[in-house]
Amino acid sequence: MxxxxxxxxxxxxxxxxxxxxxxxxxxxxxxxxxxxxxxxxxxxxxxxxxxxxxxxxxxxxxxxxxxxxxxxxxxxxxxPQIGNWKFLIPAAAMVAILFLVFPLTGPRVSVSGPSAIVESLTGDTSSVMILETPESRQTIIWFNETLISEDEKNEVQETDHTSIIGCSDRRAGRAGPVRT
Amino acid sequence: MSNKIHKDSYDEARLISLLKQGDEEAFRILVQQYQSRLFGIAYGIILEREESLDIVQDVFLKVWQKIHTFRGDSSISTWLRRITVNQCLNWQRRWKRRFRWHHHPLERDDAGDYPEMGTDDYLPETLYRKKELEEIIQQKLGELPEDARAVFVLRETEGLSYDEIAKLLKIKRGTVSSRLFYARKKLKELLKEYVNEEDL
The missing domain is CATH 1.10.10 (Arc Repressor Mutant, subunit A)
Structure with missing residues (x-):
């Protein structure tokens, strides 16, 4: 310029x-x-x-x-929930460990209850009821030695679990007494 | 040693460190420190009060979420300024797609600075004229293209050098110079019908 x-x-x-x-x-x-x-x-x-x-x-x-x-x-x-993450991560890890360890080391337990009466027999002095779970194919045999009235029978069904004498797990191939 | 930060003993490095740890008090100080400054930039570009406040709010939220990415290559004020300008330009592009840009007159009220007694500035006509011109300039600013307006606002509100503006807007230094020249020239033209010889 x-x-x-x-x-x-x-x-x-x-x-x-x-x-x-x-x-x-x-x-x-x-x-x-x-x-x-x-x-x-x-x-x-x-x-x-x-x-x-x-x-x-x-x-x-x-x-x-x-x-x-x-x-x-x-x-x-x-x-950012820093405190929660600090808790959640170990908690999630613990749950994962529990899931991994217990199915391998813990006792196998039945996972579902009986859904249907397969068969029942009633005699003068005893009666037998056979139940089977649909998916796990576990069988429960219920044996009762004394003949009781219908009302008493219902009561026994609700309370007398000691009358369950055995069950079998066909899938796992093992049998033994199980409480329901 | 207390981990708290006080506004009086403001230390940028410590503030950033606390922000990265998610310290809410540090964030409050950051907001208090920069809100009016960032609003000035946003308002200069957007020329809408509420929208500018929303933009500043978004800027701070972005800072809160992205503070871990701040490497400290520049000062935090430069970083905040960059985010604000980008938010403003994105906002305008968004609106431009929907509507033609119009700027409405600014709100009028009686608030203002009072000039020194005994000078001509104290005369009511002068006061009124000054106030009117301040408002008209802001209205006319809205008629400038957004890129020229952004350069003008950064120069005037932040006093940034051509190199700083160029870096911020990712344009060449020569482009900053020409946009600034254009912005002033255009503003003078737009204001011609409103101003007397002695005003501008």
Missing amino acids: NKSKCDPILLSQFFDHELEPEEYDRVSEHVRDCLSCRKSLLDNQSLSGFFRAGLGKTVARTRFDNLEERVLSQVRNRK
Whole structure:
């Protein structure tokens, strides 16, 4: 930029202090003698001043209490549950271990109760009832030595579990007394 | 030793460390420290008060969720500024797809700064004129293309250098210069009919 030629882009950079020192000095010299460039710089300054003042007032009028609370409440909802994870991970590991260990080492137990009477026999002094579970194919034989009335029979069915004398697990191929 | 952080003894490294541990009090300090500043940037670009508040809220939530990715290559204020500008530009792109951009006049109230006694600035006509111009400038800012507006706002509100703006917006330094020049030129043109010779 020389004394006779105005460069508005260079002038804008001059206004923003974005020129190298040498160039800055040259533009500065030009501006001293150029009325239109001086006017343009003053316009830029006013524009900046009015914009900043207007924005400053808008910011000052804005209430941020709400914002702070809104942000914090959302953060609480999204807070990483570090404490819970610390508990959940070992708990899950423990459950997995229990599942792995007990089916291998623990006693095998029947998993389902009898669902149907396969057969029943009633004599003068004794009665026999054979039950079988549908999926595990376990058989329960219920033997009763004394003949009792229907009411008493129901009562016995509810309370006298000692009369169960045996069962067999056909799938596993083993037999023995089991309490239901 | 207490793990708590106090606003008075603000230390960025410690604040970031506490934020990474999920410390809510540290987060509260971060919000208090930066909310008005980020709102200023967002409002300068968006020119809508409620939307700008929503954007600032989103920025803080993003910070909370992504703080573990902050490596500290730049200051936290630079990081916050970058997220804010990106949120604003994304917001505008989203809206532009749906509606043509219109900016409505700002809300008017009697709040404001009071000039020094005994100067011409105290004259009621001058006061009124100043206030009117401040509002008109913000209205006219909405008529600028968003890329030029973002550059203008970052320069004016944050006082960023051309290089800083270029890095933030991922554009060339020369582009920053030309957008800034264009923004000022366009604003002056848009304001011509509203201003007297002595205003601008």
